[in-house]
Amino acid sequence: MxxxxxxxxxxxxxxxxxxxxxxxxxxxxxxxxxxxxxxxxxxxxxxxxxxxxxxxxxxxxxxxxxxxxxxxxxxxxxxxxxxxxxxxxxxxxxxxxxxxxxxxxxxxxxxxxxxxxxxxxxxxxxxxxxxxxxxxxxxxxxxxxxxxxGGEVEGEYFYCAAILGSPALWAPAREAMRTGKVKLAWAYARRALKRAFTGRLRFSLDGGPRRRAEALVLISPMISKAMEEPNGLEAAAMDPSDASQAFRLAANALFSDWRHDPAVSTRAAKRIDVRARSRIPAVIDGEPVLLKSEATVRFIPKAxxxxxxxxxxxxxxx
Missing domain, CATH: 3.40.50.10330 (Probable inorganic polyphosphate/atp-NAD kinase; domain 1)
Structure with missing residues (x-):
């Protein structure tokens, strides 16, 4: 030092x-x-x-x-x-x-x-x-x-976004596309797609009914296009039913506003409980992490x- x-x-x-x-x-x-x-x-x-x-x-x-x-x-x-x-x-x-x-x-x-x-x-x-x-x-x-x-999961804090599930690697793909590295972007996307459908997530928002999704994206109010007040994390469930829908969703994540994709649903939440059969891959503010098979994400209004x-x-x- x-x-x-x-x-x-x-x-x-x-x-x-x-x-x-x-x-x-x-x-x-x-x-x-x-x-x-x-x-x-x-x-x-x-x-x-x-x-x-x-x-x-x-x-x-x-x-x-x-x-x-x-x-x-x-x-x-x-x-x-x-x-x-x-x-x-x-x-x-x-x-x-x-x-x-x-x-x-x-x-x-x-x-x-x-x-x-x-x-x-x-x-x-x-x-x-x-x-x-x-x-x-x-x-x-x-x-x-x-x-x-922001949000917190297993002691890891995030202030922009957390992506949970096998498509977590879409985040580096999107960043590579933003910087003009098209080949690298598609390499990341292909790797993410190969890992898809190996284990879906089960999640609940604020103690509500348990749902299933291929991936869950949790976005802070600071950068969410959909939220005007900091009253929770924007929870976006991505749920493609087959490989063709997953490929379309990956393309939307790279090139456009993925909220318009019919395989995505969003709402605000302060507590998100997530479960999977094995450990959950995630990207937290750009950093890859591996969560336990059961995890709870909490909204932190004043981080x-x-x-x-x-x-x-x-x-x-x-």
Whole structure:
């Protein structure tokens, strides 16, 4: 773990001598910030810490950049929370961003997860960009405390979406399609289809009748196109009856709004009980996980506070 403490702004680092400081957001008190950087994650790179230090020096605040190395992430995160910062920026993978946000809780410091992972679902929803430098400046200059809701399953928190069931691999397929990697997208889709029909889910919403589905998608209010109020997770049951319908649903998931597919039904729910014959494959905010054969997903109305423009500038919604 390496600390890089930004010098005082008047030293001229990151800006010409005599240049005025950039104006901080009027919507949140920012005096001290900590930024966690994992140079080995996604598209971060070895120069990110120095670039972050130079950017933060453009603002009238006390800042500390911490480089995550040696796998000692837990200690670095604990020290970041102990530093009494107003906001903790996270430039790392999707899993690290989720871990830091889950530790903050509603009463902790504000969290600003910057796009440094592979899918960057949460950063894109908050800042509307995959450029971490632009997201950092948007947070510093336009940010306000934003209460973010989400969900939790088996101790794993998500703030954008969780996909449960064999089609969970459609998420990386969709991301590959978004970035123009058509061959890779279809490779992911074919792999997902090969795993289909190996075990359907049984689920109930808020204690209601038990239903069956091939997959269940749970979407946070922050990025759901179908929800206007944060009163639960949007639960979308995907239930193709045969391989041809599954292929059509996979195509819709890649190219269009899958809600229009007749094999999909949606409604809001605060507690979702799921059961399968074997362990349940899932993708939680872009991270693949394997759940137990019985799992309960709970809606968390106030998961943590983010520093983000108001309203969140989502680049994409589900």
């Amino acid at each position: 390496t600390d890089i403490v930004s010098p005082e702004p008047e030293a001229g680092i990151g800006q010409p001598q005599g240049a005025p400081l950039h104006v901080l957001t009027p919507h949140a008190p920012l005096k001290r910030v900590v930024m966690l950087v994992n140079p080995l994650s996604g598209s971060v790179g070895p120069r990110a810490a120095a670039e972050a230090e130079a950017t933060l020096a453009d603002y009238d605040l006390e800042s500390q950049v911490v480089v995550l190395d040696g796998g000692n992430f837990d200690q670095a995160i604990a020290e970041a929370f102990a530093a009494s910062a107003d906001v903790i920026f996270v430039l790392a993978g999707d899993g690290t961003a989720r871990s830091v946000a889950s530790k903050a809780k509603p009463n902790g410091p504000m969290i600003a997860p910057l796009p440094g992972g592979t899918m960057n679902m949460l950063p894109k929803a908050l800042y509307g960009t995959a450029d971490w430098k632009l997201a950092l400046r948007r947070a510093l200059e336009e940010g306000a405390p934003q209460v973010v809701s 943590f506070r983010a520093l983000a423009p108001r309203p969140p500038a989502a680049e994409d919604s589900l």
